[in-house]
Amino acid sequence: MRKYSCLLLSLIAIFFSSCESSEELQDWKNASWSEIKEEASSTTVNFMMWQGSPIVNDYINNYVKPTLKKKYNITLNISSGQGPEIVQLMMGEKQAGSEKGQVDMVWINGETFFQLRKIEGLWGPFTEKLPNSQYIDLNNPFIGIDFQQEINGMECPWGINQFAFVYDSSKTPDPPKTLAELETFVKVNPGTFTISNDFSGMTLLKCFMAEMSGSPDGLDGEFDQQKYDTLSAQLWDYINRNSKYFWKEGQTFPKEHSKMDQMFSSGEILLSYGFSEGGIEDKVLQGLFPKSTKGYAWENGTVLNSNYLGITYNATNTAGAMQVINFLISPEAQLKRAEPSGMNANPVLDISKLPAEYKTQFEKITARQYGPSLDELSENAIKEPAPEYMLNIYEDFRTYVLEK
Amino acid sequence: MKNKEKHIGFILFVVFAVLPFTLAFGYALLYSFGVIGIVNEGFTLKFWKEVFTSSTLGVSFIYSSVIALIGVILSVSLALWIVLKYRESFGNKYLSFIIYMPLAVPGIVSAFFTYQLFAQSGFFARLSYQLNWIETAQQFPDLVNDNWAIGIIITFISLLTPFFILLYLNIYKDERIEELSQLSRALGANKKQIALKVSLPIMLKKSWVLIVLYFIFLLGAYEVPLILGQESPQMLSVLILRELKQFDLTKISEGYVMAVLYTVVIMSATVFIFSRKKLRNNAY
CATH class of the missing domain: 3.40.190.10 (Periplasmic binding protein-like II)
Known part of the structure; x- marks a missing residue:
């Protein structure tokens, strides 16, 4: 009998603790950045992204992952998937009523943003909560508007490029x-x-x-x-x-x-x-x-157009995802991302808004040898x-x- | 004891085969009527109407059937020809290795091989260019992603023929066709008569269920037509997957309608084949 009551009590405890954590999920919109930062430390973030480019993979695996671990003690897990796979996964989880998603954050473009918005698959608004978003010019129509729809903080710009x-x-x-x-x-x-x-x-x-x-x-x-x-x-x-x-x-x-x-x-x-x-x-x-x-x-x-990072509606580690995204749009990470020998990607940051030390570093980046620059186009x-x-x-x- | 084993077998069959299939089929059916699905608004027949009024599925069915039929007929013919003509050579281990090796190659790898060999920028096109047979890539015949599905059929043949060779070699031995042929010869039959009236009828009769099953298998092939097919018309699985993954989320249910229809047709065909087989077996 005693054994059964113990079991019952522990079940009740699990039930209440799960209620508590779902309440906590709601709270991140109003939490302070230091609270978010504290919560994110020593956690794991699951990131679903397109893994079709060896250069992007190299940037993530050999720069982003170790730096996150060192600076914030965050373990970043990558799973492979782009547009349709992300949408299918979100639709499946929504259909199943899953509260705890497999993925915390996703790399998306306007096409997927439109679909995810339709099924309410994203969590937010969160962009303006990120300290590094101050360096992004969200009033730039090529950044703040995605497929003619204002992003309204539901996704955070990560890169910008031209066809x-x-x-x-x-x-x-x-x-x-x-x-x-x-x-x-x-x-x-x-x-x-x-x-x-x-x-x-x-x-x-x-x-x-x-x-x-x-x-x-x-x-x-x-x-x-x-x-x-x-x-x-x-x-x-x-x-x-x-x-x-x-x-x-x-x-x-x-x-x-x-x-x-x-x-x-x-x-x-x-x-x-x-x-x-x-x-x-x-x-x-x-x-x-x-x-x-x-x-x-x-x-x-x-x-x-720009490409963006979003947090899933059922992310289990919202705070961690915000910390990772904040790092990915930091001048440091964007500078690394812009290196001609690496990803050679256009920074999504407004260089004029950056602290002086980074401004000069971004200006020093050598021009492309073969492809046209974004400024030219x-x-x-x-x-x-x-x-x-x-x-x-x-x-x-x-x-x-x-x-x- | 035997009865108990039979029961366990039946339970395992239900749990691992019937139940998942029924659940998946039920899910697809509900989705096709808009009953479930995140962006669906409740029961509707509009997806079914849409699929029936558009010719896409019908065209794809015919297209897939023709390709699968040609693939099976050519593979079976080639296998029969090789077995009847060269069966003695299979004692040679190098030759048998070459013939059987494709059995170990997955479909998707085979499709890539075909692409690398037969594309207009592939191996044979480059060879032809080096030999001055062609001057530009476009002059090389269109063999992949082409209108006649030649690339798909070549790959199907390369995948199926080794299997049928193996099958026919065994049938040849098990059915003692060698002895029957000798007997026929003793009774005055010539080579052609032996092949057409003795060997072939026995081998085909013994293998027809497998031939039909392989036809169904090719009908639903995915990777090979995905890599080597054209954008329109598409083979069934490629079409259904495309509909299920499409950009317009409000039309995903049309993919489920196609999946349901395809399953019903294939299931009916399979049940029909096996019930006939059973009838025939009972008749003996």
Whole structure:
């Protein structure tokens, strides 16, 4: 009998302690930073991120992890997953009513932010709670607004980059910069251009659509169905009229952008594109792209956007996640991230807001050898249009181009 | 005692096979009607209507069936031809190693091999370029991610043929086809007659259930068509996964509708095949 009462008591104790911890989770929005810092110490944070780049992995494994351990005694566990996997995981956990998620923080872009917001998969607002957020210019529309929606502290900017076109200057001295020039280009060089059926390809189509609208900010503001219908009809007409000059005569399109990198390096296609200013620098340094590779923005502009860190709605270590994110946006970590021999990523920080010591260090960073810098391209930058444009372009590209 | 073992076997079968399958199927069914799902708003038939009014699933079904059928027919034919013509050579350990090695290679690796060998920037294209047979990559025939699914079929053949060779070598031995052939020869049959009227009918009859099961297996193949297929039409598993992982969360239920339909068709086909087999076995 006594044994059973002990068991019952311990069960009750566990029940109350779990109630207590869920109350604690709610409290982090009002807690002071020192309380958060204290709570985060000696804990483990689970971070789900895209692990497709050896350079990013190297930065996380050999710099972020040891530094977090040393400075805050935080163990950072990485699990692999990007956009759809994160959304699927969150949907599954929500469906199962799971209070304790497998993941505390995630690396996301606007596409995933839109989906996670839809299922209320993120915890926040928290960004302005982070001491280092003072160095980020949240009023910059390319940072504080994601897919035409204000981030409202529900995700913290981590990096900023622009979509760029990529070409080999030894093979293509004068690459196209407008839709009219592209039309001529594909006719002169048949089979050397294509559109990947993924986020990169759809971003390209958004840039094309913006050009058809007549100005770089033609797609700004809320989704406009009428505008979309008019512009998309022109876009599909343009693509279908020229697709016979595309790769494989437009009979099929590559599933993923990574395939385009391979095709570009083997010379199968002459014109490629991608985020992170085309991803040229590291690919030339790795020997994948020739040294004559160059990048540029479209005359009407290419999309400039930020990528973010979010905390999951059911994170078990909210305080730890906040501490890790605060570290990742610190001048120290962003400086390391910007090193040309490392990730070579654009800092999301406003350099003018930084303490003098860091200001000079950021200014000292050597320019890229091969790829264009963000400053060179940002004159021709356009904002991400509302997510509905992406939704419709994905669907209609399949209907009017792939399945035609 | 035997009865007890039978019971345990049945319980294990229910717990590890029937129960998970039923739960997953039930989940998919509820999702397809919008009853569950984070962004769904309750029972609706709109996802079913959407799938039935669009031709995507139908086209994918036909496309997958044709590819699977061609893959199976070519693999079985090749295996039969090799076994009937070269079975003596299998005593050679190097030859048998080469023939059986693909059995140890997973589908996804095989698909990558095919891509590396047959793509327009692959090994054979480079070789052709070095030999001055072609001047640009585009001149090399389109063998992967192509309209005719040639890359997918080549990979299916490389995966299935070794298995069928192994199977037919055993059938040849177990069914004593060698002796039957000698007998036929003694009775005056020529080589062609022996092959067409003795060896082939026995081997095909003994293996038809496996042939059909492999057809179903290829119908649902995922990695190979994912790597080597084109964007439209897509084979069934690739299409269903694409729908389940799509950007527009409000349409995920359409993926579950497709999954439910696919499961129902495959289950019915399997039950039909096995019930017929049972009937036939009982008839003997």
